[in-house]
Amino acid sequence: MVDSVLGGDALAARLDACGLWPGAPIELLAAAPFGDPLLFSVHGYRLALRRSEAERVCVRVAEPQA
Numbered sequence: 713m714v715d716s717v718l719g720g721d722a723l724a725a726r727l728d729a730c731g732l733w734p735g736a737p738i739e740l741l742a743a744a745p746f747g748d749p750l751l752f753s754v755h756g757y758r759l760a761l762r763r764s765e766a767e768r769v770c771v772r773v774a775e776p777q778a
Contacts, residue, residue, distance in 0.1 A: 715770040
């Protein structure tokens with residue numbers, strides 16, 4: 713789950729426009745062989761981010777729902 717996005721620049725705004733806002737569920741699906749880019753699932757679609765972009769997104773592990 714997204715906790716926050718660091719920064720207040722154009723990249724932070726782009727990440728917000730991609731649906732990476734606080735509380736959004738996110739899942740890492742795959743990484744390229746050398747670790748860049750990373751593929752995530754967010755809001756039912758797949759999003760590829762460079763590692764440097766993904767490092768701006770703070771996440772927390774969601775508690776499993778019973």
